[in-house]
Amino acid sequence: MLSRLARCVSNAGVCRAARQVVKGHGKHRLPAVPPPAAIASPRGHQTLATAAAASLPTVGAPPGVRHARTLDRERLLQLEWEDGTCSLYPFTWLRDNCQCPHCTLQSAQARSLLLADLDVHTGVDRVQLTENNKVTITWPDQHSSEFDPEWLKKRCFSPEARQARQEELFLNEREYWDSSLRIPTASFEEVLHDDKAALAWLLALRRIGIVYLKGAPVEQGQVARLSERIGYLRLTFYGHTWQVEDKPMANNVAYTSGKLSLHTDYPALHYPPGVQFLHCLAQAREGGESEVVDGFHMAEVLRRNDPEAFRTLSSLRIDFTDTGTDYCDFCVQSKNHIINMDNEGRVVRINYNNATRDSVLDMPLDKVQPFYSSLKAYVELMTQPENVVTYKMEPGDLVTFDNWRLLHGRKSYMSDATCRRHLEGAYLDWDEVMSRLRILRRAVHGEN
Incomplete structure (x- = not known):
C-alpha cells in the first residue's frame, strides 16, 4: 500500500499558482517534476525510502x-x-x-x-x-x-536563501489536482509503527492535501490512536472525537442522511482545525460516497478567470455561526474571508460552509450582489465534475486531509436499522502536524 503513497510523495513539485485547468482524460498522472502551475496526479513507481527522500530539500556538505x-x-x-x-x-x-x-x-x-x-x-x-x-x-x-x-x-x-529556508521549514509548495487524482494510499499499521512510512504520509498530506489509510481496526478509537502518532487531538465543541451518524434532532447537518455540499469544517471558528481524520466503521448500503475538491487550485483558477470575484472573496469578511449543545453548549461566531491569503498573495486557507454561513451579512449594501455573484462563481467552479474526486469509504478505511485546503462533501444515502452509516472523526491543528513532520524528518534523515 505504501508504494502509491511513495509515488505521490516522490513526485512533489513546485506549484505556486495554477495557471491552467487540466481536465481528466482516463488515467491522468502526475509528472515526475511538474513545472510551475502543473496539476498533480500520480505517475511512476518508486520505493517509499526513495520517494520520501526525493520530496525533501537536498542537504549538502557544510560550506566553508x-x-x-x-x-x-x-x-x-x-x-x-x-x-x-x-x-x-x-x-x-x-x-x-x-x-x-x-x-x-x-x-x-x-x-x-x-x-x-x-x-x-x-x-x-x-x-x-x-x-x-x-x-x-x-x-x-x-x-x-x-x-x-x-x-x-x-x-x-538573500531572497533565494530566505525562500529556500521557508520552504524547508513550512513546505508551502503544493501540488494541485483535479478529478483525475488517484488518492495516495498507505497502510494504517505501517504509519503507526514505521517512521519512514509516517514521514511519507505527512509529506503527502502537506503537499497533496489528502492521504488514504487502509486496514484500520473496525472499532472506535482509531482516530485517537493515529493522533498519538502526531501529538494530540484538537478539542472542539463536538468533543475530542465525534460520531458522524444519522441522528434524530441532529445538531449538525453532517448528522443527517442528506447530501452535504462541498465545504470546509468549522469556519465558524476564527482558527478552524487544520487537519481532519475520518474513519469508516460502517457504510450505507446505498449512497454515501465522499467527494473532495482542491480549494487552493480552484481559487487560483478563479483568480485567473474572474479576478474581480477573487478580489471580492479574498477581501470581504463573512459571518459564520454555530449554535447548539454537544460536548458542551456553544454559541460561536466568526468573521472570515472565503479565501485567505498571506502577505505574498499566496492562498493559505479556504473558509466556506454553506450550512453555517450566517444570515448576518456585514457589508455595505452595494457589495451584497457582487458577493453573491462571486461566491456562486467559485462554487460552480469547484462543483464541475472534472474538478471533483469521488470515492466510497469501506469499513477500516481512514482518510486524512487538509481542512484548510480541501472542500469535502458527501452524497445522500439510505439509512436503515441493519446497516447504519457510521464514521468517527477528529481534528488536529497544522502546528502539531508540522512539528511531528520536522521531528520525523530529523529522525529519518538526521537533519538539524
Whole structure:
C-alpha cells in the first residue's frame, strides 16, 4: 500500500499558482517534476525510502568561509564562501543571535538575551576566522560570539536563501489536482509503527492535501490512536472525537442522511482545525460516497478567470455561526474571508460552509450582489465534475486531509436499522502536524 503513497510523495513539485485547468482524460498522472502551475496526479513507481527522500530539500556538505570582513558604514558583516558567493549579515542581528551560554539557553534553544540589553546600533570590534572555520566576533563591550558557518549559511538574507529556508521549514509548495487524482494510499499499521512510512504520509498530506489509510481496526478509537502518532487531538465543541451518524434532532447537518455540499469544517471558528481524520466503521448500503475538491487550485483558477470575484472573496469578511449543545453548549461566531491569503498573495486557507454561513451579512449594501455573484462563481467552479474526486469509504478505511485546503462533501444515502452509516472523526491543528513532520524528518534523515 505504501508504494502509491511513495509515488505521490516522490513526485512533489513546485506549484505556486495554477495557471491552467487540466481536465481528466482516463488515467491522468502526475509528472515526475511538474513545472510551475502543473496539476498533480500520480505517475511512476518508486520505493517509499526513495520517494520520501526525493520530496525533501537536498542537504549538502557544510560550506566553508573563505574570507570575512566588516562593512562598518553599512554595519554589515560580509562573508565570502568557498564557492565564490557572498552573504551579508547585519551587526544587530548577529549580536541578537549570539549562541553563547550567556545569551542562549542551550537546553531550550531559546534566547536569554533581553531586548532591553541589546544595543540595536552596535558596531563590531573585530572579526576572526578560527582554525575550525568558525566565525568569531568581538563586540565593543568585549563580549565574544562564535557562529558555525552552516548555521549562518542557512540564515543568509538573500531572497533565494530566505525562500529556500521557508520552504524547508513550512513546505508551502503544493501540488494541485483535479478529478483525475488517484488518492495516495498507505497502510494504517505501517504509519503507526514505521517512521519512514509516517514521514511519507505527512509529506503527502502537506503537499497533496489528502492521504488514504487502509486496514484500520473496525472499532472506535482509531482516530485517537493515529493522533498519538502526531501529538494530540484538537478539542472542539463536538468533543475530542465525534460520531458522524444519522441522528434524530441532529445538531449538525453532517448528522443527517442528506447530501452535504462541498465545504470546509468549522469556519465558524476564527482558527478552524487544520487537519481532519475520518474513519469508516460502517457504510450505507446505498449512497454515501465522499467527494473532495482542491480549494487552493480552484481559487487560483478563479483568480485567473474572474479576478474581480477573487478580489471580492479574498477581501470581504463573512459571518459564520454555530449554535447548539454537544460536548458542551456553544454559541460561536466568526468573521472570515472565503479565501485567505498571506502577505505574498499566496492562498493559505479556504473558509466556506454553506450550512453555517450566517444570515448576518456585514457589508455595505452595494457589495451584497457582487458577493453573491462571486461566491456562486467559485462554487460552480469547484462543483464541475472534472474538478471533483469521488470515492466510497469501506469499513477500516481512514482518510486524512487538509481542512484548510480541501472542500469535502458527501452524497445522500439510505439509512436503515441493519446497516447504519457510521464514521468517527477528529481534528488536529497544522502546528502539531508540522512539528511531528520536522521531528520525523530529523529522525529519518538526521537533519538539524
